[in-house]
Amino acid sequence: MTVIAAPLAVSLGDPSGIAPELIAEAWARREECGLAPFFVVGGANVLRAAAATRGIDLPIVPIEDPGEAASAFSDGLPVLGAQDCTPCFGSPAREGAELALHSLTRATELALSGKAGGVVTGPIAKSKLAQVGFTQPGQTEFLADACGLPHESAVMMLAGPSLRTVPLTVHEALAAVPALITRDLIERKTRIIASALARDFGLPAPRIAVTGLNPHAGEDGRMGREEIEVISPAIAALQAEDLSVTGPHPADALFAAHEREKFDVALCMYHDQALIPIKTLDFDQGVNVTLGLPIVRTSPDHGTAFGIAGKGMASAGAMIAAIRMAGECAARRAAGL
Structure with a gap:
């Protein structure tokens, strides 16, 4: 028996940014891109106006329940709820x-209740959201709080056609990173990665490459001892659990094409070590996936781009990839694979 996941819930993101127009284009290209049914929470007028800036005639289908989205999806973009604001692309405001x-x-509530198969989040402007009660550093932490989990249990993975990476430390000053790298953190995040790739990506024994912190992975302690004292012992402990973990690898060589064939995901020590290669290789198709949650969550790996919002310049590739990936993960969960 084929199990079909519930439709995906898409959050609008900042309505003055590029997310509404990219959501509209994703719906317009739904068949071409093989997207699972999705609906948007609020913003019907914003979505219609955003679509017009790209020359898309976007029919909106108001729905009162997520269960209506699948049957409405071929007729128009399903939108749940009447919440809206005045379209004003490029000029973020409190209303938005x-x-x-x-x-x-x-x-998020709909995904947690099972009425949505997962959530795809549009990019937000954190400074504006802070003015209306948003207290978390970002959407990943918001999702963790909503799921009743500590922030460190929500692991950010960047995924594209060429590469998957996970930053061990995320939005931290570079000077603070060495002290934050611990055996416990490496081991906990690696276990979450392994479990999530098996459950959501169909990789029962994922190959995880761990980078070093220092140039040349420390070069036997000549350029730093974190690899010897922290990273290598963590890797040994994980290998003892029969996880396929290798490293520490020199980060300057790990992302060459012939090396990428040898692993499924790279666990990197800090933000730029993980994000520079993925954005270099897959900028227009990069997806931010939150691992370790009881729900599926993806997001395009880009920001609000207020400077080009409403000008028809933004690529919809990452939004389409985020919706496609969420649909695939949701289908695997629904099937219990």
């Missing part, structure tokens, strides 16, 4: 932040 927070909150 209130809509963005409502959309994110409701989409």
